Amino acid sequence: MNQPETPEQPPSPVRPGRAPVDPERWPDVVRLPSASRPRTAVARLLVGQALRRLPLTVRLAGGGRLGRGGPLLDVHRPEAFHRRIGAGGLVGFGESYMAGEWDAPDLAAALTVLADNAATLVPAGLQHLRRAWALKQPGARRNTPSGARDNISHHYDLSNDLFALFLDETLSYSSAVFEELPATWPALAAAQGRKIDRLLDLARVGEGTRLLEIGTGWGELALRAARRGARVTSLTLSAEQRALALERIAAEGLGDRVEVRLCDYREATGTYDAVVSVEMIEAVGEEFWPVYFRTLDARLAPGGRVALQAITMPHDRLLASRRTYTWIQKYIFPGGLLLSTEAITGTARAHTRLRVTGRDCYGPHYAETLRLWRERFAARAAEADALGFDETFRRMWTFYLAYSEAGFRSGYLDVQQILLEREDG
Structure with a gap:
């Protein structure tokens, strides 16, 4: 006979020195x-x-x-x-x-x-x-067009001021590529620029290139591409990010070269000489991987190139965990799922004319990027508190950054820059 469930208990006692946890928020x-x-x-x-x-x-x-x-x-x-x-x-x-x-x-x-x-x-x-x-994965977190907007807003519309607390002046929220490891905070901004330049070089972005960016962030990649002479169409689902990206673009006088659209990748139109996307594919969801890769193929002009930066995990771990609901999905990235190299190459081959023709891996660089963010966030805890992010949020965010860093330090996770080209050229 099964033991009956124990009744729900009163709130967990607060340890001395800790503020009470907000029961409505947490x-x-x-x-x-x-x-x-x-x-x-x-x-x-x-x-x-x-x-x-x-x-x-x-x-x-x-x-x-x-x-x-x-x-x-x-x-x-x-x-x-x-x-x-x-x-x-x-x-x-x-x-x-x-x-x-x-x-x-x-x-x-x-x-x-x-x-x-x-x-x-x-x-x-x-x-x-x-x-x-x-x-089990909650059905409400599916990355349908409306669901994807809610999932992205959950994370990226928290507050531009929050992200500015721990990111460098480029406001790049993805792995940097350092000249040497271990990294230092003063080297981070240059390392973020190096990461973007490598990706743009991979896609052969230069004067006159028609570039589609899927996932604007706060606009640093679009700015660097426009400075090269490219004409950029950048897509985002985050109203907060779009507003600040547009401010940065206008401040540099590049508004005639960069358009930032508040729309889903599935709503993209036109053809482009290059398509780039930095750590956005993780938010697509397995159900929509074929749609994502078909969109890349459909938007690419003949002879064009796709350059992605993607966080990856071993394929056997993907197969074992893809149906489960994780702490990261519940609190940080609802609807998110990392891919494996095999998932990327296999989905592209099965649903498009695109083929992976180059890969570079930078896992240790992401571990250092995350360490620098985590240390910066800890040093500015009082400022986060003043912005309204309580102690429970700060513990959650610290755990998220440390948990992610651990994944890359152990080799369980990797980050790759991946080139895709059409098989027919």
Whole structure:
């Protein structure tokens, strides 16, 4: 006979020194989830087995200690920590951090250990239990034309001022390409320019090029292309980003060379000598990958080139995780899904005349980019608070940046600049 679900509990107690969590803004953080005692017990068992084998130092409140030594992870409320993982797996793990139930002095280092061992955290004989914690994708997050607008707005329309707190003066929100690693903050702006120039060179953008950009950001790529003499049509779904991009374009007197449209990539018209897109394909969603690549093909003039910058993951991990609902999707990028190299080449081949003809990988550079952003964001926490981003948001954002950095440091994630050309030339 199944153990009945435990009733919903009162809000998780606030640790000394932490502000109360806003229950309207963070309902799944302020309250502990309902979870059966067996699920919580199994989570405690699996988490304990995993952590004992890892090069971590895990201190449990009450005196317990796990791990083989390494970056410190302090679990202040073990019962709540295990209960959240029992109810929601990795989503619960992230929410537990947001709730202040665990901390790590070097969060990125601790998460890198977990990312290094992601495929083996659950023993082979118990892999079937992963399905018990795999939350299903909510249908409301599909990247239909209207859904994509909502999903993009959720992240990119938070506040231009928020992003300006931790980005460099180019306002580039994607991996930089540094001359040397480890990187320093003063080198970031030049490294962002280097990344854009490499992509524009890959697409052969120059004087007179008709360029389509899918995903405007805050306009840096469009500006650099226009300075080369290109005529740029840039598409975005973010009203906040478009407004600031237009201000920057006007300030440089390049309004006659750059048009920024508030529209979906599926609504694009015309033909172009080159199409570029920087880390936008991750927001398309598997259901719409064929549509995205067919759009690239349809918009490209004969002899044209497509240059993409894309975050990728191993194909076996994509196949294993593509149907699950992750913490990143719930809190940061709703509707998002990373591709693998095989997914990119296979989708292009199956649905278009486009073929991948070149790839360059920069994973370690993204790890350094994210570290610099994370350190900058931490240093300006008081300014984020003054903008209305409370402590729970700041913990969420810190976890997001560190979690992403860990993915690249471990090699679990990569970032690539990819060239596609038509097979028939």
